[in-house]
Amino acid sequence: MLCGMFYDLAIIGGGPAGVAAGVYAARKKLKTVFITKDFGGQSNVSTGIENWIGTVRLDGVELAKNLEAHLRVYAADTVDIRAGEWVARVEKVGSGFRVTTDAGAYDSRSILVATGSSRRKLPAKGADRLEHRGITYCASCDGPLFSGMDVAVVGGGNAAFETALQLLAYCKSVTLLNRTDTFRADEITVAAAKAKPNFRVLTNVTPSEVVGESFVTGIKYKDATGNETLLPVAGIFVEIGLIPNSGWVGSSLDMNEIKQIKVDPRTQRTSHPRVWAAGDITDGVYHQNNIAAGDAVKALEDIYMFVHKGVSTAH
Numbered sequence: 400m401l402c403g404m405f406y407d408l409a410i411i412g413g414g415p416a417g418v419a420a421g422v423y424a425a426r427k428k429l430k431t432v433f434i435t436k437d438f439g440g441q442s443n444v445s446t447g448i449e450n451w452i453g454t455v456r457l458d459g460v461e462l463a464k465n466l467e468a469h470l471r472v473y474a475a476d477t478v479d480i481r482a483g484e485w486v487a488r489v490e491k492v493g494s495g496f497r498v499t500t501d502a503g504a505y506d507s508r509s510i511l512v513a514t515g516s517s518r519r520k521l522p523a524k525g526a527d528r529l530e531h532r533g534i535t536y537c538a539s540c541d542g543p544l545f546s547g548m549d550v551a552v553v554g555g556g557n558a559a560f561e562t563a564l565q566l567l568a569y570c571k572s573v574t575l576l577n578r579t580d581t582f583r584a585d586e587i588t589v590a591a592a593k594a595k596p597n598f599r600v601l602t603n604v605t606p607s608e609v610v611g612e613s614f615v616t617g618i619k620y621k622d623a624t625g626n627e628t629l630l631p632v633a634g635i636f637v638e639i640g641l642i643p644n645s646g647w648v649g650s651s652l653d654m655n656e657i658k659q660i661k662v663d664p665r666t667q668r669t670s671h672p673r674v675w676a677a678g679d680i681t682d683g684v685y686h687q688n689n690i691a692a693g694d695a696v697k698a699l700e701d702i703y704m705f706v707h708k709g710v711s712t713a714h
C-alpha cells in the first residue's frame with residue numbers, strides 16, 4: 400500500500416540516531432516518515448548505561464522507552480511514526496525515493512539511514528545449529544539461565560569483558576577466549592574481571608567447534624600451533640563485534656570494506672546528495688549512543704538546509 404504523501408524526509412531506524420533525528424525533524428517541521436522495526440537500538444539489552452549524558456544511570460529498556468516517548472511527544476502531525484515495520488528496499492522514483500517496507504511504501508524527497516548494527520555470529524562448526532541452545536549474544540537476557548554453571552565468553556573487547564563481569568556474579572566459572580593476546584577492552588574492566596577467582600582467560604585461541612546434541616556441552620578451540628582442545632561449558636556468550644545493517648541499501652551508496660556507509664563527517668551526507676546516514680551504520684571511527692544522536696542532529700541541520708534552500712551547508 401502506498402500512502403500517497405510525498406514526505407520531505409524518511410528516517411529509517413529507531414535507535415538513538417534515528418530518534419534524535421526524529422525529534423529535530425519535528426521541531427523543524429520537516430514532513431517526515433519515521434520507520435523502524437523497534438525503538439532503542441542495540442543497547443536495549445544493556446543492564447546499565449552510565450554515559451548517556453544527563454542521566455546518571457539507566458538500563459537499555461528505559462533508554463528505549465525514553466527515546467520513544469520523546470519522539471511521540473513532539474511528533475504531532477509532522478512526524479508520521481511507522482513502528483514495527485522493516486525496510487526491505489529503497490528505489491529512486493522521480494525527484495525522490497520510494498521506501499518499501501513489509502507493510503507499505505513511502506515516497507520521500509530525502510533519506511536518513513540510521514539502521515545501526517547487529518551482532519557478528521560465531522564462525523565455528525555447529526554454531527548455527529546450537530544458536531539459542533546454549534549459544535547466546537546477550538548476557539543480560541540469558542545469563543541467569545546459566546547460574547551455577549561453567550560458561551565461555553568469546554571476544555576481547557569491552558562487550559566481552561562486561562559480559563564476563565555480569566556472568567561472574569552467578570556462574571560457577573567464566574572462561575574468556577580471545578584470538579590475540581591483547582584486549583580492546585578498558586583496562587579497568589579487564590582488571591575487574593581478572594580479580595575474580597572464577598575467571599580464566601585463554602589467549603591466542605580460535606573457537607573451532609561448538610559441541611552438543613540438543614544443547615551446548617562444550618566448545619573446541621585451536622591454539623596457535625593448531626592443537627584442538629575441548630572446554631566443557633553449558634553456555635557460550637559471543638561478543639566478537641558488529642555487522643552494519645546495510646544489506647538492504649544495495650550498491651547505491653559508497654561503503655567501506657566492512658559495509659559501513661561512507662559519510663562526510665561535517666554533514667553526515669553520503670555519496671548520494673539526497674541521502675544522509677548517522678550512528679553505527681556509518682564509517683565513523685567511534686560508535687556510541689551520544690555520538691549516534693549527535694551525528695543525527697548534524698545530519699538534520701544539513702537536511703533542513705537541503706529541503707528549504709536546496710543546498711548542503713558544506714557546499
Ligand SMILES: Cc1cc2nc3c(=O)[nH]c(=O)nc-3n(C[C@H](O)[C@H](O)[C@H](O)COP(=O)(O)OP(=O)(O)OC[C@H]3O[C@@H](n4cnc5c(N)ncnc54)[C@H](O)[C@@H]3O)c2cc1C
Pocket residue numbers: 411412413414415416417434435436437438439440441442444445447448449450451484485486487513514515516517558644647677678679680686687688689691
Ligand atoms: C550490549 C551493548 C551495550 C552498549 N552499551 C553502550 C553504553 O553503555 N553506552 C554507549 O554510549 N553505547 C553503548 N553501546 C553502543 C550503542 O548501543 C550504539 O553505539 C548505538 O546503539 C548506535 O545507535 P544507532 O541509532 O546508530 O543504531 P542502533 O542502536 O543499532 O539502532 C538501529 C535501529 O534501526 C532499526 N533497524 C535496523 N534495520 C532496519 C530495517 N531494515 N528496517 C527498519 N528498522 C531497522 C533497529 O530496529 C534499531 O531500532 C552498546 C552496545 C551494545 C551492543
